[in-house]
Amino acid sequence: MKWFLRELEKRLPVHAFLRKHLYKYQVPQSLNFWYVFGLLALILVVNQFLSGIYLAMFYMPSINQAFASIQTIMHDVPSGWFIRYLHTTGASLLFVVLYLHMFRGLLYGSYRKPRELVWGVGMVLFILMLLQSFLGYVLPWGQMSYWGAEVATSAIGGLPWIGPALIGWVRGSLEVGAPLLQRFYALHVIAVPLLILYIIKLHIVAIRYVGSSTPTEEKYPVKIAFFPNHVAKESFSIAVFVTIFFAIVFFAPEMGGVFIEPINAIAADPMQTPIVIHPPWYITPYFAMLRCIPNLFIGVMTVILSLLLWFCLPLLDKGQQRVLSLKPKFFQFMVYLFAFNYILLGFLGWFEYSDWSLWCSRCSTLFYFLFFVGMPLYSSRGDAL
Numbered sequence: 001m002k003w004f005l006r007e008l009e010k011r012l013p014v015h016a017f018l019r020k021h022l023y024k025y026q027v028p029q030s031l032n033f034w035y036v037f038g039l040l041a042l043i044l045v046v047n048q049f050l051s052g053i054y055l056a057m058f059y060m061p062s063i064n065q066a067f068a069s070i071q072t073i074m075h076d077v078p079s080g081w082f083i084r085y086l087h088t089t090g091a092s093l094l095f096v097v098l099y100l101h102m103f104r105g106l107l108y109g110s111y112r113k114p115r116e117l118v119w120g121v122g123m124v125l126f127i128l129m130l131l132q133s134f135l136g137y138v139l140p141w142g143q144m145s146y147w148g149a150e151v152a153t154s155a156i157g158g159l160p161w162i163g164p165a166l167i168g169w170v171r172g173s174l175e176v177g178a179p180l181l182q183r184f185y186a187l188h189v190i191a192v193p194l195l196i197l198y199i200i201k202l203h204i205v206a207i208r209y210v211g212s213s214t215p216t217e218e219k220y221p222v223k224i225a226f227f228p229n230h231v232a233k234e235s236f237s238i239a240v241f242v243t244i245f246f247a248i249v250f251f252a253p254e255m256g257g258v259f260i261e262p263i264n265a266i267a268a269d270p271m272q273t274p275i276v277i278h279p280p281w282y283i284t285p286y287f288a289m290l291r292c293i294p295n296l297f298i299g300v301m302t303v304i305l306s307l308l309l310w311f312c313l314p315l316l317d318k319g320q321q322r323v324l325s326l327k328p329k330f331f332q333f334m335v336y337l338f339a340f341n342y343i344l345l346g347f348l349g350w351f352e353y354s355d356w357s358l359w360c361s362r363c364s365t366l367f368y369f370l371f372f373v374g375m376p377l378y379s380s381r382g383d384a385l
Helices: 001-013 015-021 035-057 065-073 081-109 116-138 142-154 161-170 178-209 226-251 279-292 296-316 329-350 355-373 376-382
Strands: 026-028 223-225
Touching: 001 015, 015 226, 026 226, 035 178, 035 223, 035 226, 065 081, 081 116, 081 226, 081 279, 081 329, 116 142, 116 178, 116 279, 116 296, 142 161, 142 296, 161 178, 178 329, 223 226, 279 296, 279 329, 279 355, 296 355, 296 376, 329 355, 329 376, 355 376
Parallel strands: none
Antiparallel strands: 026 223
């Protein structure tokens, strides 16, 4: 047996791989609570893949059967309700974790040299997650799914030059219908997940090459083994998160209509428009930007630019310090105000359109861009402002 394992290791060095990337890999001992969200995101991605495979076995990508197949999963398939709630709750909590993970990047300057590529690859992954979540949001083919697809694909038409052709390809016809549902199913189940897996690999490789940032400015931090030392250190946070996750699944899977909207329990009806149309909560900040601009082309370009600006953070931050707590007070104030403003945009994109929400959305959108555009000034001058 030992001979067989030794020969197998020569041809498939599993033990050497684990030793290099788990036991021998070193991380700074000073990593705190904020650094657990990357691992939690990976755990939730695995949950999404496994639960998604199970759901795909029973889902029917047809406008006549999609909604009914979801009801079958919920009521007739053994443990189907549990698997679906794992998937829907996992999707929302994944974005909770991703947003906290990104905020940690702002707290500890994870976008600063030499981690610019880590940040850029992470932002590509974030955008792909947004796309993947919206594709899945449409598949139940309820009222909000249908009208959300209608609004989103209409916005695609606002893209310059390629808009009309792209909306025709996405819809597959003049209106939202069977071709769109089949395309979204294929993209959600096959194409985008494969791309996400590859980008996750690149993100991990980039992190392993340059190392994680630290919550301090120390140049030579004390390091510990990633496994089991660091994993054991984070085990309590992971246990608390898993407890919260299953508590939501069993006791509040709809989370007050935020994780699963009641109106989506009604089959799609092209003849009846809901009073309020909005995407999932984690996309509503960008929907608020799109909705507050009357010109469709300008609105779409504003949303695209708002996402691209995240990639520019390594170039925009001109400060000498990496950790936020050591930066000038004005910079800290701007970061926390930006986080509040982002949450406010999410609320504005969720609720019904009105005059006050229109002007609040415009002001919040303006501040969103001023945060990035003004960063070279207030990051370098800081308290002098």
